[in-house]
Amino acid sequence: MADEALVSDELWEAIEPYLPPAPPKSWGGRPRVPDRAALNGIIFVLRQGLRWSDLPQALGYGSGVTCWRRLRRWQDLGVWQAVHHTLLNWLGLLDAIRWDRASVDSTSVRAKRGGEATGPNPTDRGKPGSKYHLVVDQQGVPLAVQLSAANVPDVRLLEPLVDAIPPIWRPVGEAGRPRRRPAKLHADKAYDSAACRGALRRRGITPRIARRGVESSERLGRHRWIVERTNAWVLAHRRLTVRYDRHAASMLAFLHLACALICLRFLRRAEAV
Numbered sequence: 702m703a704d705e706a707l708v709s710d711e712l713w714e715a716i717e718p719y720l721p722p723a724p725p726k727s728w729g730g731r732p733r734v735p736d737r738a739a740l741n742g743i744i745f746v747l748r749q750g751l752r753w754s755d756l757p758q759a760l761g762y763g764s765g766v767t768c769w770r771r772l773r774r775w776q777d778l779g780v781w782q783a784v785h786h787t788l789l790n791w792l793g794l795l796d797a798i799r800w801d802r803a804s805v806d807s808t809s810v811r812a813k814r815g816g817e818a819t820g821p822n823p824t825d826r827g828k829p830g831s832k833y834h835l836v837v838d839q840q841g842v843p844l845a846v847q848l849s850a851a852n853v854p855d856v857r858l859l860e861p862l863v864d865a866i867p868p869i870w871r872p873v874g875e876a877g878r879p880r881r882r883p884a885k886l887h888a889d890k891a892y893d894s895a896a897c898r899g900a901l902r903r904r905g906i907t908p909r910i911a912r913r914g915v916e917s918s919e920r921l922g923r924h925r926w927i928v929e930r931t932n933a934w935v936l937a938h939r940r941l942t943v944r945y946d947r948h949a950a951s952m953l954a955f956l957h958l959a960c961a962l963i964c965l966r967f968l969r970r971a972e973a974v
Contacts, residue, residue, distance in 0.1 A: 750939025
């Protein structure tokens with residue numbers, strides 16, 4: 702039961718090909734916790750916002766230390782980003798990604814223990830914090846995610862974020878290379894700069910960036926709410942609401958896993974149509 706509680710067959714199918722082979726069994730000692738059980742533990746911590754030491758042993762997911770080691774080991778191997786990409790490819794095959802418009806935004810969280818990619822948050826009285834930068838398609842599918850210190854201006858992350866969108870397969874029967882560029886990109890006034898507009902145009906993307914003192918927030922909100930909703934879905938994974946991990950790698954692992962779980966919801970909806 703533990704192996705199936707949180708990890709659906711679709712998610713396991715997406716992640717299993719990227720996992721390293723289990724080490725040879727040795728005589729004596731405790732048996733190795735299966736990877737699927739450890740993945741359950743990782744998702745449980747992500748959703749509940751627990752400390753690793755508070756992961757209940759009775760659930761059968763292994764210890765918090767075991768799950769943390771798998772999280773970091775798999776992050777080092779690029780597993781979490783690959784799983785996110787795989788689910789995007791599956792959505793692409795079903796023609797379930799809307800490339801007409803994309804939206805970008807960031808959200809700030811407090812970093813209780815400081816650490817890598819943290820800085821004074823100008824919106825939280827200068828307390829240490831981080832930012833999650835997200836770009837989504839027209840429906841809110843998370844296409845790419847980045848992590849930065851809270852004091853890094855959004856304009857500096859726009860190009861890396863757009864370039865982080867992976868090549869995504871086209872629908873079955875549609876010719877052409879995998880796609881990675883939306884037709885238009887909507888952003889709020891934090892991205893209002895000639896450099897941002899030029900960077901998007903060089904990539905064949907039409908910028909739709911609000912101008913300070915010109916465009917009202919009501920007009921902007923017609924498209925921006927999509928990315929704000931996805932940001933809320935990311936923060937619904939309680940481990941991401943407040944940052945306790947000092948290492949940026951752990952945070953990126955959780956961010957890509959949260960995005961993969963959100964993509965999985967869109968995948969189920971597309972398969973049900």
